[in-house]
Amino acid sequence: MAPHLDAVRVERVWSAGGVVRVEARTRELAVACADCGYGSTRVHSRYCRPLADVAVGGRPVLIGLSVRRLFCDAPGCRRRTFAEQVEGLTVRYQRRSPLVQHLVVMAGVLLAGRGGARLLQILKAPLSRTNVLFHLMCMPLPAAPTPRVLGVDDFALYADTYGTLLVDAESRLPIDPWSGRDAEQLTSWLRAHPGVRVVCRDGSLVYRQGISEGAPDAVQVSDRFHL
Ligand SMILES: [Zn+2]
Known part of the structure; x- marks a missing residue:
């Protein structure tokens, strides 16, 4: 039982x-x-x-x-x-059985903080919204497979400071963010993740250079407004 x-x-x-x-x-x-x-x-x-x-x-x-x-x-x-x-x-330092811990993590994954906390209350395993988020953030991320079609774009962190975001263009899931938008980081990411066939980018010459050096065989796609 x-x-x-x-x-x-x-x-x-x-x-x-x-x-x-x-x-x-x-x-x-x-x-x-x-x-x-x-x-x-x-x-x-x-x-x-x-x-x-x-x-x-x-x-x-x-x-x-x-x-x-x-x-x-x-x-x-x-x-x-x-x-x-x-x-x-038992798990070291843990005051919940693994069954309850699994509920806590799944509630966070499916419903995030507020919804997760409400569900846990119904399941008689009450936990605050911030604690649900804490356990969610502790969860190790699964290793993302190298995408066949990669999207790369920059985004403003603040003022004139930018970051780069890589997205799997087929699943639409984010893969990797980093601060800065230089060619070298993109080149080394592509070299470390061989198998990317197509890269979608904006008109940035920097990204074009990063892709050409990191994945020279990949097809680069840029929309008509960014050529
Ligand atoms: Zn010993």
Whole structure:
């Protein structure tokens, strides 16, 4: 029913004040030291770690998980003790289970700050708008594939300071921005991303030079108003 709790021993489940509370403790298994990987079962202490989990029956779930702090006895390891983590249930410094964390990130991706915060409230995992955005910004970006058709243009950052933006002209997704609009940066980007067949640009001679040097075989397209 709750496979992410399989790795721990659930000792008590009860409902109080509209919240489902779960008391659980880790099993007495050897755990690898966070630094050196040496397995340890020698317990330094135990402490209770609160973890918010996904709602059940419309009620928020709070797990009180008893975890061990263990000694690392590996010769040469500088870490004296370390806290155990439970795969699939705990993440270092995180007070939410990975299931809730996934909801938080997905709410941010699909609905951004305000909408994401509203959805999370409905899902009984409330979080402020700014925190939803914080988790969204922490998310690693997937590596963008090199586009077949690239769009390059400049934009004003302020006054006479400009930046360059690269866009996948087929998917219309932005790829890379940088400050400045010189030829060298465009040349080195194109050399580092071989495979661009067509580049759409404005009439800038600088970009024309950058493309000619970075991707000499690419077809350059410029609209009639920029020739
Ligand atoms: Zn160690």
